[in-house]
Amino acid sequence: MRLILCYPSKQPLHSQAALFLTSTISTSASPSKWSQAIKQSSSPLKSLQIYTHMHHQSIPIDSFTVLYTLTASTHLHNLPLLRHLHAHIFKLGFISNVYIMSSLLHGYSNACFDDARQLFDEMPERTTVTWNTMITGLSRSGNVDKARSLFDEMPMRNIASWSAMIAAYVNTGHQRKGLALFCKMLTDEKLKPDEFTLCAVLGGCAKMGTVGFVLGKSIHGFIVRNWWELNVELGTTLVDMYAKSGSLKVATLVFDMMRETNVVSWTALICGAGQHGYVNEARTLFDRMQKAGVKPNELTFTGILSTCVHAGLVEEGRMYFKLIYQYGLKPNIHHYGCMVDLFGKAGELEDAYEVIMKMQPEANMNVWGSFLNACKVQNNFKMAERVIKRVVELLRPEKDGGVYSLIADLFVMGEKWDDAEKIRRLMVTQNVRKARGTSFISYGGP
Template sequence: MGIESDVFVANSLINMYAKSGHPSEASYVFHYMPVKDVVTWNAMITNLTQNGLQLAALELVREMVVHNKIPDSVTLISVLPTCARGGFLRPGKEIHAVTIRKGFNFDLFVTNALTDMYAKCGCLDLAQRVFDISLRDELSYNILIASYAETSDCSKSLSLFSEMGLIGMMHDVVSFVGAISACANLAASKQGKEIHGVVMRNFFHAHLFVANSLLDFYSRCGRIDIANKIFERIPNKNAASWNTMILGYGMIGELDIAINLFENMREDGVEYDSVSYIAVLLACSHEGFVEKGRKYFEEMQAQNIKPTQMHYACMVDLLGRAGLMEDAVELVKNLPIIPDANVWGALLGACRIHGNTKLGSWAAEHLIKLKPEHCWYNTPLSNMYAEAGKSDMANKIRELMKLIGEKKNPGYSWDQSRDQVQAFVVGEVMENYTIGHQHAESC
């Protein structure tokens, strides 16, 4: 009909091709348009981001400015998730500067996108700064609750969760999952149970993601009995539900139950994933089921699940614990990928169990090459030499540890007292975390 060059029609064509998964056709329409407006550029940027072409999307934003088209809030909201997904911090900061220059730093959608970008790039301090000076809605809080839950500052997730309730904002699935995960990391059983109560009263307990988070929380707090009750009540369990229970029973040494759960998972019609096999291989390793572990490992590959470094580390640990050191070494030497610290660490652990100082030194040499800045492997190596009666070598390693100033990372203990969770290391109080007493009372 001769209207393919009409800017409104062409913009719609770009949008249609983008959402249909045909980025090249969208690009063809874009490049042959005689006139392009800001909507055209935004549509094309969205096309590239939706189809996983992050770098091309960022380049197009720069090209847009060269063509004297001023990015608007839609442009920024479209491209900031690209920086978040790709971990592109520097371009993200450049876009942040544009938002300030153009006055979009007061736009809720833009600031939420900025907060998310900084959080996903691992800069939670910058994400927090944007959050502190911006308008906020439930999404603003959820971004930080979920992000802090995955860090050592996970107590901040609980503070933000509490703050949401105090100012009258409604918690949703993301809020609950983040807060429950934080409780699991802190082993904050009292606060976790309170949040579980809120979950029940708001009828979120039936949501699969929330239920799975509760499974993880109770398993890690040593209440596998409660986790099992929740597990039994989940109507449509997914792989994560089963994996959490398998790992949970494995952690408390109920290895037979863990392996039986793995078998029952298949009978329930749930497909195994990569984590399922890590969980069952760990259980086989600690129980000494070598042949069963080998069978599962071969079965995993037959199902086209590509083994990761963790799977290989589990197999090395399985063989090493059983005293099959030659098999473990042969596996390491013939790996189709370059062994990482997990694999060499598993071999070093097995060497210490069986007092094999020669192989232990070989594993430690590779660990030094891979992780020269981390010397955690010196302690098991030193202990191995000491137990083998080679005190001179043990002393040399200890002297080296003193020379480089190596310190063992302290283990923390968590204590709950009313509205606070305190972190302790031997002899001192590390931190004092207020979880939100007012919110606890309102629960």
């Protein structure tokens, strides 16, 4: 069986890999040296080059070689590649190696969960890590009930199993179930949480208002009493919890106590400040981050731009939007949406229209709805009329009821009575229901 790997590159690799390898590793070197070369490679692609070269030169491949190659391949999310490696593992006789199969399962769970589920069902031996991988994969695919069933079936659970299931609930919007499971872990199983458990629970606290805030403070007290160090992950989660709860001073104190911070930490603080109306603080934090040499990411810019929207800072918004390009990033749908909303609320509808026309990718219904709503507020039917026909073609009866009603109102405002009646009849024939309490623009958070 000849191994043909699917690389994420169109350039031929075998000759380049052979040239690189023959100058660094002798073909007579022991398998352990080859496996270490794969493990220590500077990129997943180089790890695969070494593995391919070994195969072509008939160099013996041991279990560590396969394991390190699989670990590198996981980061590529390349399903054809994983399937080729799976076939090669079968040929080499490593199909019963629980560590190799667990690593393959992890790769499949990131690339194609159906393949992961099939592999899990066929595995002759499973470890706790294997079960935990499936729980995490099921939650990512949105099947949290199946994840819980699997969790309940586990013959043996460790703290990572509980953390995985708690995170599964929190990440799929079932915060209360996640916190209930956390309490069960403490009271029934008498297990002491680790930082991964607390990060998962704190993520749920940030989304549960007053109840979550009280629990979050209690968890913070636990961390302090046990002299835990605020590493980047745990510290950032605490900062995010306090910032989203509006306790910016405490969030800043926690941030300043962290030995190490990163762009996620800064972004959590900036988004929290902007979300609760601390406009000057958000802008000051953004400036401090730049001076500290931390490069903003896409979410950082979403946070600072949404701050400008809430405060009506049009020129500042223009400046931050230009900075996106200066940092070598590309504006995404959230950035464009912020700018449309910012210009629309300021009555600068021509600028909002120009942003929509230049958007890549094209505007979604949130952006169109924001623009049309601004036209209604500004009593400018002529601007709305430019885009209404295009928007109507994109409307989905099951999701865009608010936009249907908005367009009908705009036609009435423009004294287009027949068109308004057509939209209303369309709403009846397509069984359109207007969603209550929705917003045309939604801003992300870390």
